[in-house]
Amino acid sequence: DAGVIQSPRHEVTEMGQEVTLRCKPISGHNSLFWYRQTMMRGLELLIYFNNNVPIDDSGMPEDRFSAKMPNASFSTLKIQPSEPRDSAVYFCASRLGAINEQFFGPGTRLTVL
């Protein structure tokens, strides 16, 4: 049974470029989460979807960040334009129901030069 799939695993880009991170949740899961991990701020929630609808985007840093979930099996996190301070590991997680655990993907390490 495949877990949460994220691509790419590593991304290096130059400041000002558009970056798109992708996530495929576990089949059947109805909640999807995007987290960011940095040394300074630790792990923090960026946005949370339930049944493909964004519920809590209070953690999205600014307008340069956007996330979509066009269907139950795919989500994207886009940064446009990217800045060096966006360098971090971005995790996607999914969950079935409201009380179960979240399963994390392997993360995407983003480096913005």
Place this chain on the structure above:
Amino acid sequence: AQTVTQSQPEMSVQEAETVTLSCTYDTSESDYYLFWYKQPPSRQMILVIRQEAYKQQNATENRFSVNFQKAAKSFSLKISDSQLGDAAMYFCAYRSARLGVFQGAQKLVFGQGTRLTINP
């Protein structure tokens, strides 16, 4: 807002010994979940153990157990018979048990992590 604090940035233990990682949290809610996640060098976040706040009995998973003190808002992780494969960052996390799909309800709030080293 809920906060989670891990006061030990680093810990080390001899292989086969026991180590305890500390975690405290702050919340005004009475019903919630607490978790310990392990993050090895591969970066994968792995759930180690989970505790429901309404349960008085401490959760155990093989060599891993917790000491949950609700009144003190303390949630420590004990690893018995430490193994080299236990070396990792360990994160304590909190989640509200409030049902429903509203802002803040479902997110995990993480501590800053404790780096655990196992000495052979």
